[in-house]
Amino acid sequence: xxxxxxxxxxxxxxxxxxxxxxxxxxxxxxxxxxxxxxxxxxxxxxxxxxxxxxxxxxxxxxxxxxxxxxxxxxxxxxxxxxxxxxxxxxxxxxxxxxxxxxxxxxxxxxxxxxxxxxxxxxxxxxxxxxxxxxxxxxxxxxxxxxxxxxxxxxxxxxxxxxxxxxxxxxxxxxxxxxxxxxxxxxxxxxxxxxxxxxxxxxxxxxxxxxxxxxxxxxxxxxxxxxxxxxxxxxxxxxxxxxxxxx
Amino acid sequence: xxxxxxxxxxxxxxxxxxxxxxxxxxxxxxxxxxxxxxxxxxxxxxxxxxxxxxxxxxxxxxxxxxxxxxxxxxxxxxxxxxxxxxxxxxxxxxxxxxxxxxxxxxxxxxxxxxxxxxxxxxxxxxxxxxxxxxxxxxxxxxxxxxxxxxxxxxxxxxxxxxxxxxxxxxxxxxxxxxxxxxxxxxxxxxxxxxxxxxxxxxxxxxxxxxxxxxxxxxxxxxxxxxxxxxxxxxxxxxxxxxxxxx
Numbered sequence: 152x153x154x155x156x157x158x159x160x161x162x163x164x165x166x167x168x169x170x171x172x173x174x175x176x177x178x179x180x181x182x183x184x185x186x187x188x189x190x191x192x193x194x195x196x197x198x199x200x201x202x203x204x205x206x207x208x209x210x211x212x213x214x215x216x217x218x219x220x221x222x223x224x225x226x227x228x229x230x231x232x233x234x235x236x237x238x239x240x241x242x243x244x245x246x247x248x249x250x251x252x253x254x255x256x257x258x259x260x261x262x263x264x265x266x267x268x269x270x271x272x273x274x275x276x277x278x279x280x281x282x283x284x285x286x287x288x289x290x291x292x293x294x295x296x297x298x299x300x301x302x303x304x305x306x307x308x309x310x311x312x313x314x315x316x317x318x319x320x321x322x323x324x325x326x327x328x329x330x331x332x333x334x335x336x337x338x339x340x341x342x343x344x345x346x347x348x349x350x351x352x353x354x355x356x357x358x359x360x361x362x363x364x365x366x367x368x369x370x371x372x373x374x375x376x377x378x379x380x381x382x383x384x385x386x387x388x389x390x391x392x393x394x395x396x397x
Numbered sequence: 398x399x400x401x402x403x404x405x406x407x408x409x410x411x412x413x414x415x416x417x418x419x420x421x422x423x424x425x426x427x428x429x430x431x432x433x434x435x436x437x438x439x440x441x442x443x444x445x446x447x448x449x450x451x452x453x454x455x456x457x458x459x460x461x462x463x464x465x466x467x468x469x470x471x472x473x474x475x476x477x478x479x480x481x482x483x484x485x486x487x488x489x490x491x492x493x494x495x496x497x498x499x500x501x502x503x504x505x506x507x508x509x510x511x512x513x514x515x516x517x518x519x520x521x522x523x524x525x526x527x528x529x530x531x532x533x534x535x536x537x538x539x540x541x542x543x544x545x546x547x548x549x550x551x552x553x554x555x556x557x558x559x560x561x562x563x564x565x566x567x568x569x570x571x572x573x574x575x576x577x578x579x580x581x582x583x584x585x586x587x588x589x590x591x592x593x594x595x596x597x598x599x600x601x602x603x604x605x606x607x608x609x610x611x612x613x614x615x616x617x618x619x620x621x622x623x624x625x626x627x628x629x630x631x632x633x634x635x636x637x638x639x640x641x642x643x
Contacts, residue, residue: 320564345611360596
């Protein structure tokens with residue numbers, strides 16, 4: 152089972168503060184790209200894996216979803232979700248990504264925002280998601296980019312004499328597996344997988360790849376945070392959209 | 398039309414010498430991965446885009462291909478091919494990847510080894526290849542990895558105090574387009590495309606992605622060139638296998 156870092160008070164405090172800002176990378180980079188790739192979910196059942204504070208679940212209801220199931224491993228995140236994003240059509244469940252067998256299938260959309268890089272067994276997760284997806288249904292997930300997760304001990308920016316970011320140094324790309332990174336607290340567990348390992352696991356589960364996205368800042372994002380131009384130097388996120396055709 | 402660097406005598410000399418070695422990255426890394434992904438081509442028509450000296454074309458005949466068409470922009474490479482890899486079932490044509498309209502379709506396999514990063518209009522190339530592929534046919538191509546092609550002016554290794562490669566520095570990943578690199582001669586023209594631009598162009602042309610491969614050295618390769626262990630730090634090649642289902 153993945154680490155339950157979100158219930159660590161120090162981590163939770165830092166993470167909550169970050170997500171409450173209106174100019175974090177999720178808001179400016181990842182979320183707009185995910186929204187553009189969202190299929191029509193009117194009268195569809197939606198599963199949100201790693202729903203966190205439930206904002207996306209409420210959005211899915213507003214987009215006409217018949218029902219939304221939001222799962223997360225963190226009690227604290229689910230508390231926030233129940234507090235701020237409750238709706239009669241939304242069910243929040245405490246559940247690990249490592250075993251989805253407790254869920255009833257038939258989802259028209261399985262959605263996951265920046266959670267699957269916490270999953271230890273990604274091929275298994277993809278197979279379980281495939282089984283829970285209705286024929287014609289969509290899988291849409293985002294994760295940290297393999298270029299970011301690769302380096303044991305973390306990659307780093309390089310700067311010119313004026314302090315501008317000019318390049319990115321990484322390593323260990325082909326050595327997939329657990330990574331311990333410092334993020335609010337000392338050891339957050341994530342899993343690095345190469346592009347091909349991610350894409351091939353989605354395909355091996357039975358899905359057909361529809362689109363891959365490596366989001367770049369749009370004009371609004373660059374206006375809000377001009378330094379995000381640095382994101383043209385590398386890529387922060389990898390987004391995969393796939394469909395269950397048979 | 399792509400640059401015809403292979404007919405530059407200085408480039409050709411250096412390239413020919415490299416390919417004549419038995420421990421270059423093509424032989425140790427790219428070729429074994431491509432062979433593993435090769436579909437059954439018995440009594441199939443095969444197109445080899447950027448066939449170079451024709452070694453693969455002859456191999457396809459030996460694997461039972463009904464006929465093989467090898468195209469290349471370089472007269473010098475085609476001379477080598479006709480000299481060393483002629484066969485009644487092989488037709489070598491001087492042709493640019495930028496316009497394949499001169500070819501008759503119905504290929505069961507369209508194959509391209511380390512050539513498409515020279516193509517200026519990759520989406521067009523994919524559409525033309527799709528039109529030339531028979532239903533059920535396979536597209537299999539390799540290219541330099543986006544992590545390698547990204548940096549304007551070239552990326553670079555970083556070394557520890559003992560001179561061991563420890564990490565890779567790159568930049569300009571999201572700025573796709575022409576790259577001028579020094580390889581045997583001063584300015585070889587290549588085109589950088591992000592992972593998603595490559596995959597999405599293959600899908601947009603109509604293909605279904607079957608497998609992605611980022612080859613790593615096998616035991617034989619590591620025995621032959623132990624320093625290739627460095628290739629676990631990044632990835633040199635991107636290989637895409639796709640099928641025309643409808």
